[in-house]
Amino acid sequence: MEARSFSLFLLTSIHCLQCISGLDFLSPGSSLSVERSSDVLYSPDGTFTCGLYQVSPNSSVFSIWFSNSSGKTVVWSANPLHPVYTWGSKLTLSPDGSMVLEDFNIGQVVWTNNVSSSTAAQQARLLNSGNLVVEGKGGIILWESFASPTDTLLPGQSITATMKLTSANKLLVPGHYSFHFDEEYLLSLFGHDKDLSFNYWPNPSKNIWDKLRLPFNSSTGGALDSLGHFLASDNATFTAADWGPGILRRLTLDFDGNLRLYSLDKVEGTWSVTWMAFPQLCKVRGLCGRNGICVYTPVPACVCAPGYEFVDPSDRSKGCSLKTSMSCDEQKVRFVKLPHTDFLGYDLGPRRFVSLNKCKTICLHDCNCVGFAYWQGIGDCYPKSALLGGVTLANLGSTGTMYIKIPKGIPVSMSSIPPSQPLGPKYIPNCTAANKYFMDERKTGQNDSKYVYLYGFTSAIFLAELVFIILGCFILKREGRQLRGVWPAEVGYEMITNHFRRYTYTELVTATRRFQDELGMGASGIVYKGVLKDKREVAVKKLADVNQGEEEFQHELNVIGRIYHMHLVRVWGFCSDGPHRILVSEFVKNGSLDKMLFCAGSLQVLLEWKQRFTIALGVAK
Numbered sequence: 014m015e016a017r018s019f020s021l022f023l024l025t026s027i028h029c030l031q032c033i034s035g036l037d038f039l040s041p042g043s044s045l046s047v048e049r050s051s052d053v054l055y056s057p058d059g060t061f062t063c064g065l066y067q068v069s070p071n072s073s074v075f076s077i078w079f080s081n082s083s084g085k086t087v088v089w090s091a092n093p094l095h096p097v098y099t100w101g102s103k104l105t106l107s108p109d110g111s112m113v114l115e116d117f118n119i120g121q122v123v124w125t126n127n128v129s130s131s132t133a134a135q136q137a138r139l140l141n142s143g144n145l146v147v148e149g150k151g152g153i154i155l156w157e158s159f160a161s162p163t164d165t166l167l168p169g170q171s172i173t174a175t176m177k178l179t180s181a182n183k184l185l186v187p188g189h190y191s192f193h194f195d196e197e198y199l200l201s202l203f204g205h206d207k208d209l210s211f212n213y214w215p216n217p218s219k220n221i222w223d224k225l226r227l228p229f230n231s232s233t234g235g236a237l238d239s240l241g242h243f244l245a246s247d248n249a250t251f252t253a254a255d256w257g258p259g260i261l262r263r264l265t266l267d268f269d270g271n272l273r274l275y276s277l278d279k280v281e282g283t284w285s286v287t288w289m290a291f292p293q294l295c296k297v298r299g300l301c302g303r304n305g306i307c308v309y310t311p312v313p314a315c316v317c318a319p320g321y322e323f324v325d326p327s328d329r330s331k332g333c334s335l336k337t338s339m340s341c342d343e344q345k346v347r348f349v350k351l352p353h354t355d356f357l358g359y360d361l362g363p364r365r366f367v368s369l370n371k372c373k374t375i376c377l378h379d380c381n382c383v384g385f386a387y388w389q390g391i392g393d394c395y396p397k398s399a400l401l402g403g404v405t406l407a408n409l410g411s412t413g414t415m416y417i418k419i420p421k422g423i424p425v426s427m428s429s430i431p432p433s434q435p436l437g438p439k440y441i442p443n444c445t446a447a448n449k450y451f452m453d454e455r456k457t458g459q460n461d462s463k464y465v466y467l468y469g470f471t472s473a474i475f476l477a478e479l480v481f482i483i484l485g486c487f488i489l490k491r492e493g494r495q496l497r498g499v500w501p502a503e504v505g506y507e508m509i510t511n512h513f514r515r516y517t518y519t520e521l522v523t524a525t526r527r528f529q530d531e532l533g534m535g536a537s538g539i540v541y542k543g544v545l546k547d548k549r550e551v552a553v554k555k556l557a558d559v560n561q562g563e564e565e566f567q568h569e570l571n572v573i574g575r576i577y578h579m580h581l582v583r584v585w586g587f588c589s590d591g592p593h594r595i596l597v598s599e600f601v602k603n604g605s606l607d608k609m610l611f612c613a614g615s616l617q618v619l620l621e622w623k624q625r626f627t628i629a630l631g632v633a634k
């Protein structure tokens with residue numbers, strides 16, 4: 014007896030030794046700090062962990078993640094736009110149920126769950142489902158993380174009319190796509206460009222019956238069940254390829270705008286895709302911005318419509334603009350034909366049963382018309398007021414052809430639009446110096462995961478796709494070297510996350526007139542004055558002895574980009590071109606602060622003690 018109870022005691026103490034490496038719940042008044050790795054909450058079965066997740070060495074985000082997936086896949090985060098400093102910041106549960114995240118660096122509340130209950134909160138805990146809850150007396154839930162999803166929906170978590178998923182990148186920064194109920198109560202995917210918003214799933218060109226959806230069911234809701242089946246009130250439904258119990262799953266709106274269902278391989282800790290809204294990424298419209306066209310090379314890449322050029326050659330997802338402005342005069346424009354190309358919506362009164370010439374005339378007479386799609390056979394004519402969501406697919410499946418209106422003066426070689434690989438002729442991209450540094454960054458999350466294509470093999474379309482993929486891989490392997498010059502669409506998206514514009518070295522040489530106006534010498538390099546094309550004055554800092562790699566530099570930029578403070582100079586862009594590492598920031602007229610403080614020579618401005626005190630206070634902040 015004695016021995017048994019002793020071993021029992023030993024067992025429980027071993028168990029408790031393990032619990033020291035994490036908490037089961039958070040009681041009112043206590044807090045989680047960033048520095049201590051043991052300051053995390055575990056779900057009872059250990060699947061999920063909640064705590065301050067380091068997105069970079071110096072910044073953390075309060076998040077929930079899968080404990081055992083490699084790379085700790087985050088499923089929810091509280092403050093992705095305002096990460097806290099990794100030292101001294103903490104999350105506290107107050108007796109009234111409010112959770113407050115304070116940044117040590119700024120000394121302010123970065124996030125709160127907005128609960129202020131009259132009844133006392135008992136505890137905050139992480140449930141086995143991955144839901145973080147704040148419980149009051151009698152176990153009533155005062156707040157739950159499931160009510161405010163970020164980019165992921167977990168089994169058992171429902172999406173309702175007031176909720177939405179927003180795509181996020183690896184640093185958890187929100188992107189351009191969202192998943193929510195639309196005004197007809199249909200669960201849909203939306204893309205957002207600066208001034209445009211568009212729906213791209215379910216296929217907007219289909220009518221409601223073909224979509225197999227039920228509109229206007231006001232009991233809006235949808236959830237993934239534990240077996241891997243999703244069903245929503247509008248009959249939106251899909252099933253995981255590995256349907257069945259006992260598998261950890263997540264439904265994530267990825268940064269590329271594709272909605273994917275993943276299953277965790279518990280041994281390897283890796284994720285497999287078991288369903289996705291778009292097996293062909295180019296069909297996620299809007300990847301290439303306005304007037305851009307997504308093509309397979311066979312990696313999805315962006316090109317401009319003929320007669321157009323990239324708005325920002327360093328970020329092709331920003332779209333394209335006309336090389337010269339277009340006149341309304343019918344004599345001064347012409348049409349360029351783009352076979353197998355389609356653009357999304359923005360139709361100016363579509364017509365049926367008209368001839369190609371008639372359709373051309375309609376677009377010619379309408380100054381707002383920028384081109385039209387014509388479907389031979391049926392005679393469908395779609396004059397367009399904007400070119401958005403362009404895609405060229407050799408196997409588009411019908412005879413739709415796009416005609417783009419351009420000024421007569423612009424010469425267009427037919428080869429300027431590459432036919433989509435691999436079925437079209439070979440496309441060898443123009444590798445200019447401006448784009449050759451992006452190639453190795455393509456390997457972002459999605460490409461690493463193994464795609465599970467079990468579910469679709471029955472359909473003929475899928476067979477075609479398989480051929481496409483195999484051929485694609487084959488060509489990619491064979492022509493790997495040429496393809497390095499292509500800008501994959503995904504890279505463009507990676508760039509948006511930086512909040513920065515990427516400049517080429519030549520652009521900065523021009524802006525600074527070959528680095529003539531030296532403003533001063535900082536610790537890390539010389540600062541020059543420059544004027545950008547858009548007439549903005551900037552300070553251009555050439556970083557000396559930066560022997561770090563591209564990736565580290567990008568990473569650091571990301572951190573800098575997310576620190577906004579009125580006392581700090583804003584960084585607008587950067588250049589990472591070959592050996593050059595340059596920061597482009599706001600130009601401050603009065604120069605560096607030290608000149609003011611230490612009154613170097615001829616300066617007339619002398620600061621009062623009061624001003625100096627204010628400055629000191631500002632710096633401290």
Ligand SMILES: *[C@@H]1O[C@H](CO)[C@@H](O)[C@H](O)[C@H]1NC(C)=O
Pocket residue numbers: 058059060080081279
């Ligand atoms: C996570 O992994 C650890 C060690 O690899 C294992 O002991 C634990 O059971 C796993 N937890 C879950 C929930 O799978």
Ligand SMILES: *[C@@H]1O[C@H](CO)[C@@H](O)[C@H](O)[C@H]1NC(C)=O
Pocket residue numbers: 070071569572
């Ligand atoms: C993080 O902060 C520490 C202390 O302020 C600093 O020494 C270090 O260089 C920072 N690291 C990065 C990557 O910014």
Ligand SMILES: *[C@@H]1O[C@H](CO)[C@@H](O)[C@H](O)[C@H]1NC(C)=O
Pocket residue numbers: 125126127161
């Ligand atoms: C809390 O309330 C503030 C102000 O109303 C709001 O900006 C913030 O988004 C809310 N936070 C949450 C988690 O709902």
Ligand SMILES: *[C@@H]1O[C@H](CO)[C@@H](O)[C@H](O)[C@H]1NC(C)=O
Pocket residue numbers: 225226227248250
């Ligand atoms: C609901 O969806 C299923 C599967 O997609 C489909 O078979 C069924 O016809 C749909 N129901 C309606 C009313 O559209």
Ligand SMILES: *[C@@H]1O[C@H](CO)[C@@H](O)[C@H](O)[C@H]1NC(C)=O
Pocket residue numbers: 227230231232233234245246247
């Ligand atoms: C509306 O959705 C609910 C599920 O959320 C479902 O039970 C109900 O049958 C739907 N109503 C109609 C009219 O289809």
Ligand SMILES: *[C@@H]1O[C@H](CO)[C@@H](O)[C@H](O)[C@H]1NC(C)=O
Pocket residue numbers: 443444445
């Ligand atoms: C590649 O592009 C540059 C600048 O856009 C141009 O000058 C050059 O002629 C192009 N090369 C080819 C082979 O098209």
